[in-house]
Amino acid sequence: MSLFDVYPLFDVTPVKAKDVFVYDDKGTEYLDLYGGHAVISIGHSHPVYVNALTNQLQNIGFYSNAVQNPIQKKLADQLEQQSGCKDYALFMCSSGAEANENALKLASFHTNKATVIAFDNSFHGRTSACVAATDNPNIVAPLNAQQQVRFLPLGDLELVENTLKAEPICAIIIECVQGVGGLDESTTEFYKGLEILCHKYDTVLIADEVQSGFGRTGDFFAFQKHGLTPHIISMAKGMGNGFPVGGILIHPSIKASYGLLGTTFGGNHLASTATLTVLDVLESENLMQNAKDMSAYFMEKAKAVPQLKQLKGRGLMLGLEFDFPVAALRKKLLFDHFLFTGSSKNPNLIRILPPLTIQTAHIDTFFNALAQEL
Numbered sequence: 001m002s003l004f005d006v007y008p009l010f011d012v013t014p015v016k017a018k019d020v021f022v023y024d025d026k027g028t029e030y031l032d033l034y035g036g037h038a039v040i041s042i043g044h045s046h047p048v049y050v051n052a053l054t055n056q057l058q059n060i061g062f063y064s065n066a067v068q069n070p071i072q073k074k075l076a077d078q079l080e081q082q083s084g085c086k087d088y089a090l091f092m093c094s095s096g097a098e099a100n101e102n103a104l105k106l107a108s109f110h111t112n113k114a115t116v117i118a119f120d121n122s123f124h125g126r127t128s129a130c131v132a133a134t135d136n137p138n139i140v141a142p143l144n145a146q147q148q149v150r151f152l153p154l155g156d157l158e159l160v161e162n163t164l165k166a167e168p169i170c171a172i173i174i175e176c177v178q179g180v181g182g183l184d185e186s187t188t189e190f191y192k193g194l195e196i197l198c199h200k201y202d203t204v205l206i207a208d209e210v211q212s213g214f215g216r217t218g219d220f221f222a223f224q225k226h227g228l229t230p231h232i233i234s235m236a237k238g239m240g241n242g243f244p245v246g247g248i249l250i251h252p253s254i255k256a257s258y259g260l261l262g263t264t265f266g267g268n269h270l271a272s273t274a275t276l277t278v279l280d281v282l283e284s285e286n287l288m289q290n291a292k293d294m295s296a297y298f299m300e301k302a303k304a305v306p307q308l309k310q311l312k313g314r315g316l317m318l319g320l321e322f323d324f325p326v327a328a329l330r331k332k333l334l335f336d337h338f339l340f341t342g343s344s345k346n347p348n349l350i351r352i353l354p355p356l357t358i359q360t361a362h363i364d365t366f367f368n369a370l371a372q373e374l
């Protein structure tokens with residue numbers, strides 16, 4: 001049977017990985033500055049993570065959400081403490097799209113309204129409501145296009161208010177630092193303004209932290225820089241360090257009832273163990289501080305890059321924007337210098353999303369390679 005051919009593949013076959021490095025079937029070592037789409041947070045095959053998952057699997061790997069799961073409860077308590085999101089409730093699922101799908105559904109249940117406001121260049125996933133709220137018509141099927149979404153430019157608060165006045169809106173969904181779209185971020189004034197408008201018009205504010213969450217920006221969540229209190233926070237990617245985990249945090253103003261949301265796999269014993277271990281290692285290795293320190297080092301080094309138009313993003317969620325398309329440069333970095341980097345919707349931008357364990361020597365390796373190619 002062939003694989004459904006939807007991914008243009010690089011001719012690299014990783015068979016092993018350790019911390020910030022990936023090794024292919026020929027033994028070549030690659031420096032991973034992309035973490036497989038921002039997924040690797042505490043480093044590939046971290047020994048604490050490998051031990052915790054192995055031990056858990058020896059006991060019980062999975063049972064459904066119909067029984068007590070103390071690991072999921074422990075995770076909720078630890079997440080509350082480490083994220084600083086007091087009194088929110090946790091609902092777990094298995095991917096970023098599923099997290100946003102549940103967030104949007106819950107917003108619609110809560111407000112009894114159906115239309116969503118999303119922003120230009122947004123990416124929220126590929127399932128029903130998420131893909132409709134994603135600014136890329138190429139991946140929206142006619143089925144998804146039935147959802148009602150208004151796309152607005154980032155930063156135009158007046159247009160947001162006019163839209164809220166004109167029709168019932170169940171949710172405003174934001175990425176405080178846009179990922180796939182190309183690392184754009186608006187001002188605190190804009191984000192706080194959205195929060196105020198959400199309260200005024202009975203609309204749910206959803207912070208999509210699927211890519212930016214779990215310490216990647218140096219804060220636990222990217223919205224925290226702007227002092228927001230979103231109604232719903234969606235998470236995935238770095239949350240499981242490769243184990244497929246997603247979830248939403250729900251503000252106490254939104255009430256649960258039996259059957260409102262549900263999933264077979266979400267929050268199972270292995271998934272909860274993976275996320276608990278990520279939290280433990282984030283804290284024990286002080287990785288949020290490392291994200292801040294390495295970000296500052298990266299930004300300093302970037303100043304010397306010729307032809308760099310702009311450095312975007314924050315923490316270890318960064319974008320180098322040039323005034324030319326970067327596809328050929330990224331290929332050279334991969335095949336001549338053995339460096340994984342990422343692309344974005346902006347063809348001139350290289351995305352940098354390394355494990356949060358990255359050190360200055362790795363950043364030097366990247367800038368040396370870049371200097372040779374520019």
Ligand SMILES: Cc1ncc(COP(=O)(O)O)c(C=O)c1O
Pocket residue numbers: 037095096097098100123124125126175179180208209210211212236237
């Ligand atoms: C901000 C954001 N939201 C949602 C998603 C979808 O996550 P997943 O691919 O796990 O469904 C992504 C994936 O890139 C993302 O970057």
